[in-house]
Amino acid sequence: AQSVTQPDIHITVSEGASLELRCNYSYGATPYLFWYVQSPGQGLQLLLKYFSGDTLVQGIKGFEAEFKRSQSSFNLRKPSVHWSDAAEYFCAVAQFKAAGNKLTFGGGTRVLVKP
Amino acid sequence: NAGVTQTPKFRILKIGQSMTLQCTQDMNHNYMYWYRQDPGMGLKLIYYSVGAGITDKGEVPNGYNVSRSTTEDFPLRLELAAPSQTSVYFCASSKRGLDEQYFGPGTRLTVT
Numbered sequence: 001a002q003s004v005t006q007p008d009i010h011i012t013v014s015e016g017a018s019l020e021l022r023c024n025y026s027y028g029a030t031p032y033l034f035w036y037v038q039s040p041g042q043g044l045q046l047l048l049k050y051f052s053g054d055t056l057v058q059g060i061k062g063f064e065a066e067f068k069r070s071q072s073s074f075n076l077r078k079p080s081v082h083w084s085d086a087a088e089y090f091c092a093v094a095q096f097k098a099a100g101n102k103l104t105f106g107g108g109t110r111v112l113v114k115p
Numbered sequence: 116n117a118g119v120t121q122t123p124k125f126r127i128l129k130i131g132q133s134m135t136l137q138c139t140q141d142m143n144h145n146y147m148y149w150y151r152q153d154p155g156m157g158l159k160l161i162y163y164s165v166g167a168g169i170t171d172k173g174e175v176p177n178g179y180n181v182s183r184s185t186t187e188d189f190p191l192r193l194e195l196a197a198p199s200q201t202s203v204y205f206c207a208s209s210k211r212g213l214d215e216q217y218f219g220p221g222t223r224l225t226v227t
Contacts, residue, residue, distance in 0.1 A: 004157075006157075032213055034215075041220075041221075042220060042221075043119075043205055043207075043218030043219050043220050043221055044158075044205070044207075044216075044218045045218070046215045046216070049214075051213075090158065094212075094213050096213075101146075101211075101213045102160055102163055102173065103216065104160075105158040105159075106157050108155070
């Protein structure tokens with residue numbers, strides 16, 4: 001069965017500094033990968049997704065992610081963090097099933113931004 | 116365009132009570148999902164549906180039931196509520212199941 005691991009439960013970063021969130025997946029075939037963000041008290045919003053092609057994917061809010069098949073990773077990055085980036089971030093992998101496709105989510109990484 | 120709406124926003128139940136969490140989407144999406152979110156555990160899939168009249172279990176279906184009589188609505192039923200069902204519940208929808216999922220604002224449920 002596929003799985004997603006986000007090794008960092010919490011990350012604290014200073015405003016203006018760079019941010020990298022780690023995501024490792026386990027999946028037998030070529031994965032469909034996603035990063036979602038959840039602001040406090042809100043539902044999840046898609047940041048970016050990788051299906052195929054260029055392994056460096058650009059998303060909304062200045063985020064990017066790089067797919068590395070050899071490392072089974074899909075890490076999320078932002079060069080300069082803003083206070084509004086304080087949120088919880090979830091990595092997810094899509095599972096293909098005859099009964100219907102669905103996502104498996106990692107445990108999430110909570111990002112705190114210091115002024 | 117309201118997207119995915121969920122009601123209620125908050126609810127407190129006593130052990131053994133039942134309730135229905137409502138979810139409606141106005142995007143004509145085929146796929147709909149129910150997740151629960153517990154601290155540090157990410158989102159766990161409870162049930163999902165690939166279209167009206169078709170539902171299937173996710174990772175954690177015990178204690179829940181669903182129905183999908185229309186494309187728009189996907190209610191989640193809790194029978195005999197237990198403290199272990201204290202959680203935040205999210206409904207989501209997507210067009211084809213592999214594309215972006217759109218999430219509702221969530222329902223915070225406490226069972227005491």
